[in-house]
Amino acid sequence: MAKGFNKGPAMGGQAGMMQQLQRMQKQMEEAQAKLAEETVSATAGGGAINVVMTGDQKCKSVEISPEFLKDADAEMLQDMVLSAVNMALDES
Numbered sequence: 080m081a082k083g084f085n086k087g088p089a090m091g092g093q094a095g096m097m098q099q100l101q102r103m104q105k106q107m108e109e110a111q112a113k114l115a116e117e118t119v120s121a122t123a124g125g126g127a128i129n130v131v132m133t134g135d136q137k138c139k140s141v142e143i144s145p146e147f148l149k150d151a152d153a154e155m156l157q158d159m160v161l162s163a164v165n166m167a168l169d170e171s
Contacts (some may be wrong), residue, residue, distance in 0.1 A: 094135050111135065121166035123159045127151075130163040138164065 114134030122129050131139045135136035139148075141160060 088138050119167055119170040121163050121170060123163040123166065128158070128159045128163045130167045132164075132167040136165075136168060136171050 081089040115137075117134040118131050118139060119134070120129060120131045124147060129139075129140075129146045133139060141163075142162075143156070147159075152160075
């Protein structure tokens with residue numbers, strides 16, 4: 080082994096860094112789990128469309144007012160749903 084080359088402290092530093100990375104990974108997993116439990120909602124069309132999404136960006140529900148369906152055409156309905164989903168994504 081070369082003079083002045085000491086393997087011990089370098090290995091201790093790596094072990095400490097590995098433990099720190101594991102702690103950070105656990106904290107990240109906990110934060111992601113917490114986000115998955117939180118919800119946001121967004122409405123479009125004056126409340127005719129309501130979308131609820133989780134913090135991890137999964138759609139939980141889409142509600143469409145029956146009153147809105149009486150007068151809406153398919154294209155308008157699609158635009159309103161798309162708008163509400165995008166607003167909810169922006170909030171999550």
